[in-house]
Amino acid sequence: MSSLDHLDALEARSVHIMREAYREYKSLCMLWSVGKDSTVLLWLARKAFFGHVPFPLVHIDTAYKIPEMIEYRDRLAREWGLTMVVGQNREALAGKRTYPDGALDRIACCKQLKSEALKHTLSGEWPRLVMDHATGGYVEDTVREPYTGVIVGARADEEGSRSKERYFSPRDRSSDWNVDDQPPEVWRYYKTDFAPGTHVRVHPLLDWTELNIWEYIGREGMPIVPLYFARDGRRYRSLGCAPCTNPVESDAEDVAAVIEELRSGRYSNIAERSGRAQDAEDGGGLETLRREGYM
Amino acid sequence: MSAPVLGGSARAADDDKGASTARPTVTPASTIERMDIVVVGHVDHGKSTVIGRLMADTGSLPEGKLDQVRAMCARNARPFEYAFLLDALRDERAQGITIDTARCFFATEKRRYIIHDAPGHVEFLKNMVTGAARAEAALLVIDAAEGIRENTMRHGYILSMLGIRQVVVLVNKMDLVGWDSRVFRAVADEYGAFLAEIGIGRSEFIPISARDGANIVGRATDAPWYSGPTVLDAVDSLVRREGLESLAFRMPVQDIYKFTAEGDDRRIVVGTVESGVARPGDEVVFLPSGKRSRIATIEAFAAEPPSGLVPDAAVGITLTEQVYVRPGELMTLAKQPEPEVSRRLRASMFWMGRAPMVRGRRYKLRIGSAQVAVELAEVTRVLDASDLGSVKDKQQLDRHDVAECVLEAAHPVAYDLADANERTARFAIVDGFDIAACGVVLAVGDDAMSLLEDRVRRRESAWSGGEISVDERRERYAHKGKFVVVLGSDRDGAPIVGRALERALFELGAHTYYLGLGRSVTDLDPAEGDDPLERAGRLRRLGELARIMTDAGLLFVTAPGDIDEYELEDLRMLAAPFALFVVRIGEASAGLHAAQLSFPARADADAVAEAVARELVNEGVLPEYYI
Numbered sequence: 001m002s003s004l005d006h007l008d009a010l011e012a013r014s015v016h017i018m019r020e021a022y023r024e025y026k027s028l029c030m031l032w033s034v035g036k037d038s039t040v041l042l043w044l045a046r047k048a049f050f051g052h053v054p055f056p057l058v059h060i061d062t063a064y065k066i067p068e069m070i071e072y073r074d075r076l077a078r079e080w081g082l083t084m085v086v087g088q089n090r091e092a093l094a095g096k097r098t099y100p101d102g103a104l105d106r107i108a109c110c111k112q113l114k115s116e117a118l119k120h121t122l123s124g125e126w127p128r129l130v131m132d133h134a135t136g137g138y139v140e141d142t143v144r145e146p147y148t149g150v151i152v153g154a155r156a157d158e159e160g161s162r163s164k165e166r167y168f169s170p171r172d173r174s175s176d177w178n179v180d181d182q183p184p185e186v187w188r189y190y191k192t193d194f195a196p197g198t199h200v201r202v203h204p205l206l207d208w209t210e211l212n213i214w215e216y217i218g219r220e221g222m223p224i225v226p227l228y229f230a231r232d233g234r235r236y237r238s239l240g241c242a243p244c245t246n247p248v249e250s251d252a253e254d255v256a257a258v259i260e261e262l263r264s265g266r267y268s269n270i271a272e273r274s275g276r277a278q279d280a281e282d283g284g285g286l287e288t289l290r291r292e293g294y295m
Numbered sequence: 296m297s298a299p300v301l302g303g304s305a306r307a308a309d310d311d312k313g314a315s316t317a318r319p320t321v322t323p324a325s326t327i328e329r330m331d332i333v334v335v336g337h338v339d340h341g342k343s344t345v346i347g348r349l350m351a352d353t354g355s356l357p358e359g360k361l362d363q364v365r366a367m368c369a370r371n372a373r374p375f376e377y378a379f380l381l382d383a384l385r386d387e388r389a390q391g392i393t394i395d396t397a398r399c400f401f402a403t404e405k406r407r408y409i410i411h412d413a414p415g416h417v418e419f420l421k422n423m424v425t426g427a428a429r430a431e432a433a434l435l436v437i438d439a440a441e442g443i444r445e446n447t448m449r450h451g452y453i454l455s456m457l458g459i460r461q462v463v464v465l466v467n468k469m470d471l472v473g474w475d476s477r478v479f480r481a482v483a484d485e486y487g488a489f490l491a492e493i494g495i496g497r498s499e500f501i502p503i504s505a506r507d508g509a510n511i512v513g514r515a516t517d518a519p520w521y522s523g524p525t526v527l528d529a530v531d532s533l534v535r536r537e538g539l540e541s542l543a544f545r546m547p548v549q550d551i552y553k554f555t556a557e558g559d560d561r562r563i564v565v566g567t568v569e570s571g572v573a574r575p576g577d578e579v580v581f582l583p584s585g586k587r588s589r590i591a592t593i594e595a596f597a598a599e600p601p602s603g604l605v606p607d608a609a610v611g612i613t614l615t616e617q618v619y620v621r622p623g624e625l626m627t628l629a630k631q632p633e634p635e636v637s638r639r640l641r642a643s644m645f646w647m648g649r650a651p652m653v654r655g656r657r658y659k660l661r662i663g664s665a666q667v668a669v670e671l672a673e674v675t676r677v678l679d680a681s682d683l684g685s686v687k688d689k690q691q692l693d694r695h696d697v698a699e700c701v702l703e704a705a706h707p708v709a710y711d712l713a714d715a716n717e718r719t720a721r722f723a724i725v726d727g728f729d730i731a732a733c734g735v736v737l738a739v740g741d742d743a744m745s746l747l748e749d750r751v752r753r754r755e756s757a758w759s760g761g762e763i764s765v766d767e768r769r770e771r772y773a774h775k776g777k778f779v780v781v782l783g784s785d786r787d788g789a790p791i792v793g794r795a796l797e798r799a800l801f802e803l804g805a806h807t808y809y810l811g812l813g814r815s816v817t818d819l820d821p822a823e824g825d826d827p828l829e830r831a832g833r834l835r836r837l838g839e840l841a842r843i844m845t846d847a848g849l850l851f852v853t854a855p856g857d858i859d860e861y862e863l864e865d866l867r868m869l870a871a872p873f874a875l876f877v878v879r880i881g882e883a884s885a886g887l888h889a890a891q892l893s894f895p896a897r898a899d900a901d902a903v904a905e906a907v908a909r910e911l912v913n914e915g916v917l918p919e920y921y922i
Contacts, residue, residue: 003540003605006329006407015609016549016567023550023622041599050563051596052554052610081556156398163397166425184421184647186428186457186733188567188721189661207409209400220597242400270359 007216013203014041015048016188017167018151021202025149027121029085032057034069034240036224037205038153040213043222044204046080049282056130058121058147062113063093064100064241065260070238072225083214085141086133087121090115096124100243113241122147122199148194153204157209163224169201170194177201211262211273218255229253238272302621314693320685329821331534333427335454336411336436337444341467345436346399347377348413349526355401356380399649405531408427413450420449420695421647424733427454432461432533433623434526438476439502440471443486451813452678452697455493455643458717458734460536463529464489474517527838539606543631546604547663548581548624552611563594563611564620566664569718571628576604576627581620582709583636587629588614623665625709625719630730632721634709638674638861639740642722643713644701646692648731651726653691657828658731661705662722668705668831670746675699692732701740701846705831710736749870754839760846768848769911773805775916776845778868779876779907781854787881787896789855793854795900796907800850803908805917807850812837827920834862838869845873850916876914878907 004012021028029044030053032038045053059073067075078085092098092112099109106181120126123146130141157161166182168190183191194200210214227236234247237260248267250259306365332341350356360380366377399410420817427433433454437447438575454462464486472478483500490498501510502521508513512527524532540590594611604610625634646652652671660669669694677689678697683918690699697701713720714735724732769775779796783789790811837853844851855866867875877889880903881896892910893902911917 004607009329009607012567012607012609019549019565019609044912046607047553047596047598049596050559050594051556051560052556052559053682054554076691103758161397180420183427184730184733186723186730187718187721188731189733191728191730193659193725193728195728222597 002119006030007212007219008036009212010208010212011044011047011216013207017202017204018045018048018188020192021149021151021168021200022049022188025148025200026089027145028055028059028149029147029153030151031118031153032056032059033153033160033239034059034073034225035066035153036213036217036228037155037208038222040216040222041151041153041205042076042082043220050102052207053082055151056085058128058150059087059089060114060117060243061088062117062241063088064098064113066227066236066239066242068227069225069239072245074131074136076223078133078136081133082131086129086131086138087117087126088129089117089120090126092116094199112246122150146199148199149202150199151204153205154201154203155213156206157210161208163204164193165206167203167206168192168202171199171201179243211259212257214255214262218259224255226265228258230257298377301701321724326718328535329409330406330410330432330535331409331430332432332434332530333411333413333430333454333459333531334434334436335423335427335450336465337438337446337450339434339446340438340441340447341378341505342436343378343412343433344376345434345465345467345503345511345526346410348399348505348511349410350380350399351377352508353401353527355399369857371383379536379870403527403531408459408530416538420453421596423450423784424453424647425646427457427459428733430459431536433459434465434530435464436467436505437464437482437486439466439469439482439736442845443489447486447490449695449697451490451495451820452493455495456643456697458721460497460736462495462534463533464498464500465492465526466500467503469502469506469509469515469518470507474515475518476502476518476520479521481528484506499524501529520654537553539570539718539895540572543634543661544568544573544577544604544626544628545664545716546550546573546610546626547719548620548622549664550622555582561594561613562617563613564626565609565611567609568604568606569663570606570716571631572603572605573628578630579614580627580633581599581618581624583633583707584620584624586618586624587618587619588618590614613904620678623663623667625663627709630732632715634711635714635736635739636709637739638704638706638707638745639711640702640704640708640736641675641699641738641740642734642736643697644704644724644732644734645694646696646698646732647694648724648726648729649694650693650726650731651734652726658703659725659828660722660847661725662708662710663738665708666725666827668827669702669710671700672703672716672740672746673701675701690802693855699737703746705827705865706859712738716774747865751868751871759815762815765846765848773918774805774847774848774850776848776873776874776914777850777876777911778841778845779850779852779878779911780863781852781878781880782858782863782890783854783880784857785871788898789856789880790854791896791900792878792880792898793852796904797852799841799901799904800852800917803851803917805850806848807852808844810837810840811851811854812856834858834865835869838866841870843868845870850911876911877906878903 030041053196073125089112097103097112099106106111121128124144128141129138132139139208143199154162156165166185169177170183170191171177221268227233230253233249235250236245236247236251239245250261252261334346336342351361364379368379397412399411399412403454411430413423414425417814435450437443466479466482479502484516487498502518503510503521505511510525512525546566546568548564554563573590574608575592577590578587579590591613596612617670620659627634654671657670658667662668674690676699677686677692679686702757711719717735720736723730781789781793793809793811796848797807800807828874834855837855877891879893880898890906906919912919
C-alpha cells in the first residue's frame with residue numbers, strides 16, 4: 001500500500017468534489033464539450049460513482065463543431081448509456097446571426113452560440129434534446145427543470161480569469177459571475193448552499209494542467225477523440241468550432257508523443273489556447289465571456 | 296479504444312496483492328512531486344511581483360506572455376511591472392491590488408508547484424484564507440521599509456490556524472533601504488519571535504528585491520552579508536507534509552451509494568480519508584452513532600482496487616454487516632484512539648461573515664462531513680488582529696475577528712482536538728448560504744447548562760399564565776393533558792399511528808390534537824440532504840407547542856419522524872414541566888430510545904391506538920371508565 005502520487009491526488013480531489021456536488025444538488029448536470037478536459041471529467045465521474053454517471057451530460061451544439069466531435073459524442077453516449085442532453089441557439093442559427101455567416105465578430109458569435117445557448121439550456125427556457133437509447137437518435141426532452149448544479153471542466157492554467165475560479169462557484173440569476181466577491185473555500189468545505197434562483201458551477205479540474213490531463217489520459221488508457229493526434233503533420237491541441245479553431249503543427253500521433261511535446265517539446269512553453277482565435281480579439285482574455293456565463 | 300473495464304473489488308482475502316497493480320503507464324508520473332504554496336503579506340509589500348519574477352526567472356511563463364504584458368503597459372503608458380503578469384483580470388490592473396487568489400503553475404527540477412497568490416488587502420481576507428487553506432507552505436512578504444504591518448500579523452496568525460507549519464519570510468524591497476543588514480535583522484528577529492509564538496517553528500528569512508530579481512533565482516550582488524538560500528532554493532527545500540498515515544484512521548462519511556442500474560447491488564460507503572490507514576477485514580466504528588461493522592471490500596472502477604485506504608484518497612468501501620449509517624458520521628477503526636464526541640466545543644476561529652456572529656442565532660456547523668445546527672454559546676476572548684492583543688468584553692464576532700469561543704451544536708459531532716489531529720479538528724460555519732468562518736477545535740466544551748436549558752428556564756419565568764389551574768382543567772375535561780410522541784419513520788407507519796391515536800382518543804371523548812412534521816424531517820433518506828437548521832427549528836417549535844397544548848389540558852399527539860435521542864431529549868426539555876409519553880414504531884435507527892411502548896413496523900394502527908389508550912389509563916392520564 002503506497003501513498004498517492006500526484007495524479008492520484010488530483011484524481012482524488014476531483015472525485016471528492018463531484019461527490020459533494022452529487023450529494024448537495026438535486027438537479028445536477030455535467031457539461032461535456034467532447035474535448036479532452038470534459039472527457040477526463042466524464043471518466044472521473046464514472047470512477048467517482050463506480051461505473052455509473054448519475055446525472056445528465058449537457059452538450060451545447062453550436063452547429064459549427066468539428067463533425068468528428070459530434071459523431072464521437074454520440075458513440076460514447078450510446079456505449080456508456082449516458083443521459084445525453086443537447087442544447088442549441090436555434091434562433092441565432094435560423095436567423096444566420098453568426099460569425100461564419102458574416103453577421104457577427106467572433107466574440108459576439110461565441111456569446112450567441114455558446115453563452116446564450118448554455119444559459120437558456122441550463123435554465124430550461126429553451127428546448128433540450130435528449131438521446132433516445134432505443135434508437136440512438138435525439139428527441140425533445142420533456143424535463144424542463146433548471147439545473148442548479150453544473151459540473152464544468154475548467155482548468156486554472158487555461159488563462160488568467162480561470163486561475164481565480166473556485167471549486168464551487170456561484171452564478172446569479174442571470175448566470176453572471178461576480179469575480180470581485182467570491183465565496184471562501186476552506187479545506188474541504190466548499191460553498192454548497194445557495195439562494196433560490198441562483199446556481200453553482202462546480203469545477204473539479206481546477207488544479208489540473210494541460211500536461212496533467214494528458215498524463216492521466218495515458219495512465220488510464222481512456223478513450224479520447226482522435227482529433228488530438230497528428231494527421232498529416234497537424235493536430236488539434238484544443239477543440240472548438242471549426243471556423244475558429246486551428247490545428248497546430250505536430251507529429252505527435254499518440255498520447256506518449258503528446259506528453260513529450262508538452263513536457264519538453266515544441267509546445268512546452270506555448271499557451272494551449274493559442275489556436276483559439278476569439279481569445280486574441282478581447283484584451284481581457286476570456287474575461288468578458290466568462291462574466292457573462294461562458295463556460 | 297477499448298470498452299470500459301468493469302469495476303473490481305479488493306477483498307479481504309487478497310489483501311496483499313495491491314503492489315502488483317499494472318496500469319498502462321506512459322510516463323513515470325508517480326515520481327513527480329507536487330506542492331501547493333501560498334504567497335501572503337500586507338497590501339503593496341510585493342507578493343505579485345515576487346511570483347511574477349519567480350515565474351519569469353525560472354522560464355515558467357508561456358511564450359509571448361511577457362511581451363504581451365509589456366506591450367499592454369506601453370499602450371496604456373504605464374511602466375511595466377512583474378505583478379501585471381499575475382493580475383490577469385482588468386479590475387486588478389486598474390486598482391493595482393490583488394483581489395482574488397490566483398493560481399500559477401511552475402516547475403523546478405525538484406517538483407511541480409501551484410502558487411496561490413493571495414490578496415493582501417484587508418477587504419479580501421476571505422480570498423487570502425481560500426488560497427492559504429489549499430497550501431502546504433507559505434511565502435510571507437514584508438516590505439523592508441514599511442516593516443511589520445497589520446496584515447503581516449493577521450496573515451501569520453491565519454496561516455497557523457489553517458495548519459501551515461512552514462513559512463519562508465521574504466523581506467522585500469531591500470534596495471529601498473540600501474541593503475542595510477540591520478533593517479533585515481530587525482524584521483527577522485521581531486517576526487521570527489512572533490511566528491514561534493503562534494506555533495510556526497520552521498521559518499526562513501531571505502532579504503530580496505523582487506523588482507530587481509535579487510535573491511529570487513539569482514543572488515543579490517548588494518548583500519555580501521547574506522549567504523543563505525535564494526527564494527528558489529528555499530522553496531525547493533520545503534518538505535512535504537508527512538505522518539498522516541501514522542495517525543488514527545479517520546474518514547468522514549461523505550455519502551452512501553446504492554446504484555441499482557444494471558443489477559448493481561453494492562451498497563458503497565464513500566468518503567475521503569483524512570488520516571491513518573485501513574484495510575479490508577478491519578473493524579470500523581462510525582461516530583457519533585457508535586455503529587460497528589467490518590470493511591468487506593474496497594471498490595474501484597476501471598482500475599485494480601488499492602489494497603488499503605490511505606490519507607487523501609477518495610474511496611468507496613462495502614461493509615460485511617449492513618449497518619444504517621448516514622452521511623456525516625466519522626468512520627474510525629476499532630482499537631485505535633477514539634475521537635471526541637460532544638455537543639459543545641471550545642474552538643479558535645476566524646470570522647469572515649458579512650454580518651457579525653451573535654448569540655441566539657442559529658448557524659450551520661460543518662465538521663468533517665457532518666452538518667448540524669450550532670449556536671455561539673460563549674465568547675472567551677477576541678483578538679485584535681492588528682496586534683493580536685486581547686479585546687475585552689466582546690460578546691459577538693465581527694468581520695475579521697480572530698476569537699476563542701464555545702460552540703454548542705444541536706447534535707453531538709465527532710472530531711479530534713487540534714493537538715491530536717488537526718485535520719479532523721477543522722470546521723467551518725455557514726451563515727445563511729455562505730461560509731462565514733473557519734476554525735479548529737481546541738478542547739471539548741464543558742458541561743455548563745446548555746443553551747436550550749437556559750432558554751427554557753428563561754421562557755418559564757417570562758411566560759405568565761391565566762388563573763385556571765391544571766387541576767381545574769383536568770376536572771372539566773375528565774383527563775390530564777399529555778404529550779404523546781410517536782417515534783418512527785413514515786415508512787414504518789408512525790404518522791398513521793399518530794392520526795389513528797388522535798381519532799381513537801377523540802372517539803373516547805377526550806380533548807386531543809395531532810400534529811405531524813413535514814416529510815423532509817420525518818423520513819430522512821440517507822441519500823438526500825436535509826437542512827439541519829430547518830430541522831432544528833421545526834423541532835423547537837414543536838416542543839414549545841407541546842408545552843402550551845399540554846398545559847391547556849390537551850392530549851397532544853405528534854409523529855416527529857425518526858429523530859435521534861438528542862432531539863428527543865430536546866423535546867423533553869422544551870415540553871417541561873410536562874413529561875413525555877413515548878411510543879416507538881419499528882426499529883430505532885439512530886440511538887436507542889427509552890419508549891413506554893414499542894410496536895413492530897407497520898403494526899395495525901387501530902390496535903396500537905387501543906394499546907396506547909389502555910396504557911394512558913394505567914398511567915392515570917385517562918380515567919378508568921374511558922375504556
